[in-house]
Amino acid sequence: MDDGGKVRYTCSECGKDYATSSNLSRHKQTHRSLDSKSAKKCPHCDKVYVSMPALSMHVLTHDLKHSCHVCGKTFSRPWLLQGHMRSHTGEKPFGCAHCGKAFADRSNLRAHMQTHSAFKHYACNKCNKTFALKSYLNKHLESACVKE
Numbered sequence: 001m002d003d004g005g006k007v008r009y010t011c012s013e014c015g016k017d018y019a020t021s022s023n024l025s026r027h028k029q030t031h032r033s034l035d036s037k038s039a040k041k042c043p044h045c046d047k048v049y050v051s052m053p054a055l056s057m058h059v060l061t062h063d064l065k066h067s068c069h070v071c072g073k074t075f076s077r078p079w080l081l082q083g084h085m086r087s088h089t090g091e092k093p094f095g096c097a098h099c100g101k102a103f104a105d106r107s108n109l110r111a112h113m114q115t116h117s118a119f120k121h122y123a124c125n126k127c128n129k130t131f132a133l134k135s136y137l138n139k140h141l142e143s144a145c146v147k148e
Contacts, residue, residue, distance in 0.1 A: 009023070009024035011028060011031075013028070030054070042058055044059065066078050068081060070088045083104065092104050096112055098116045099116070115136070124137060124140055126141075
């Protein structure tokens with residue numbers, strides 16, 4: 001996929017794009033079968049993962065030592081708690097340089113930035129409106145599409 005001259009690496013199974021080949025390789029592990037030899041079971045519960053990074057991230061969810069003083073919700077990492085605190089304060093420190101819309105976390109800003117891209121590869125088959133992200137097309141199809 002052309003992205004302003006930047007090389008993109010696309011998954012042949014689901015079409016997701018990645019900026020690096022290593023990110024694509026890590027993603028491809030998610031398409032492995034849960035009954036393959038490389039699948040690993042969590043030592044704390046019955047969940048099974050086909051990628052070691054995914055298993056490692058999951059295992060952290062069993063050690064929740066960072067708790068919110070407002071609602072008591074617990075987190076495995078201090079930065080997750082910090083992001084959660086914004087749900088109480090309403091703080092949105094990540095602003096879009098194009099339109100000024102603000103977001104509570106950087107990942108939502110990154111997703112939003114793609115809406116400003118000239119490349120909108122996902123089209124609604126009902127109204128022909130185009131979207132930069134497949135998730136935005138899906139959201140449009142679920143609720144906003146004016147069916148003609």
